[in-house]
Amino acid sequence: MKKILVICLILSTSNMLFASQSAEELANQKCGSCHLMGAITKEKLKNMKAPPYWAIAKKANLRYEKNEDRIKYLIDYALNPDEDKMLFPKETKEKFGVMPSQKDKVTEDEIKLISEYILKEKS
Numbered sequence: 001m002k003k004i005l006v007i008c009l010i011l012s013t014s015n016m017l018f019a020s021q022s023a024e025e026l027a028n029q030k031c032g033s034c035h036l037m038g039a040i041t042k043e044k045l046k047n048m049k050a051p052p053y054w055a056i057a058k059k060a061n062l063r064y065e066k067n068e069d070r071i072k073y074l075i076d077y078a079l080n081p082d083e084d085k086m087l088f089p090k091e092t093k094e095k096f097g098v099m100p101s102q103k104d105k106v107t108e109d110e111i112k113l114i115s116e117y118i119l120k121e122k123s
């Protein structure tokens with residue numbers, strides 16, 4: 001019994017370590033309920049509630065030349081979304097509504113990590 005407990009403990013802590021290191025996991029957890037993140041599945045495409053992450057990357061990359069400005073935009077938008085700041089066309093708002101602020105759900109440091117993952121998509 002003790003052995004099983006120890007094994008469980010090791011497994012759960014290594015899982016936590018992995019999760020805190022993986023920007024993809026974090027992006028999925030914090031933004032993936034609305035934005036399509038990571039691998040595409042039929043289910044995810046059907047349940048889209050916001051533009052997918054590669055579309056966000058494309059907008060940020062076109063609008064801002066420096067990576068730090070792209071990250072700033074992502075952090076600012078996730079914490080203080082506003083239709084006047086939108087890079088996406090108005091139809092996006094009509095289809096999905098304006099994004100609700102994620103202020104109490106995600107920290108600035110976490111969005112920084114998530115941004116690095118999102119912005120790697122240079123399509």
Ligand code: HEC
Nearest residue numbers: 030031034049050074077078086087088096097098099106
């Ligand atoms: C509850 C659903 C929801 C969650 C969770 C969510 N978003 Fe969004 N997001 C939206 C919707 C809807 C839009 C499209 C409308 C808009 O631009 O406001 C959007 C748009 C965006 C845009 C593009 C804004 C523009 O038009 O220029 C960015 C950047 C963004 N989200 C970042 C994030 C990040 C980063 C996270 C995770 C920390 C996140 N979102 C979590 C719903 C969500």
